[in-house]
Amino acid sequence: MTAHAAGRYATALFELAKSSGAADAVEADLSAFRAMLDSSPELAGALASPLHAAEDKVSVLKALAEKAKFNELTLNTFGVAARNGRAGDLGKVASVYAALAAADRGVVTADVQTAAPLTKKQTEALAASLKGAFGREIEVRTDVRPELMGGLIVKVGSRMFDSSLRTKLDGMKTAMKEA
Structure with missing residues (x-):
């Protein structure tokens, strides 16, 4: 079920980013975000943990995205995912998005x-x-x-x-x- 959710989020984000001309920027954002998750198991654990409130996760993701100067679409996707209890799936969303972008480039x-x-x-x-x-x-x-x-x-x-x-x-x- 988690893979399906990540796929839906990634597909929706890719279609929005492509239609607005921001596909490459969002791909760079998600790549940077995956690097953050890889370098900080604590962050990945906190985002996946049900012990932290969704709004706390939204705040953390917003702060990270603003500090890294992520695209508005990336920031909005992070917020929607966190509010829907899918903050822990954002690493998978980044992976699926990268695959979609690569396939689009052939x-x-x-x-x-x-x-x-x-x-x-x-x-x-x-x-x-x-x-x-x-x-x-x-x-x-x-x-x-x-x-x-x-x-x-x-x-x-x-x-x-x-x-x-x-x-x-x-x-x-x-x-x-x-x-």
Whole structure:
């Protein structure tokens, strides 16, 4: 249900932003907001927590948006989401919006999870490899997840490629239990 709500908010915001010529500005705002959430687990937790009143979340989001000089559409979306009990979904809204914007530009988004951060050269090589496989421009978004231990997980659309060490070890563990 949460993914559906995030999709509805992101789609509505994208359509409004595109019709008003602010799609790129809103995309930049949401990217900056995701960075804020990634760098502050406390903020993400507070927005998702039912212990904090909706109006408190609206105030926090408004202060953040004004300090970062976000577009008015972004600010309004934050307020509507918070008042409707969806402040904790704003990170997902940002992800869905980014995918919608990339699709509109004709670019396919690849979500890549790695155990350690990729260098710029590695990211470019991965993008080139994926472009060869899919025949389209690829925008690579990375997420560091140390629990993978090594390797990577790449998700492009509905296709997922998992070459993480964690998955391989889990597979070996299962095979050994069956033996």
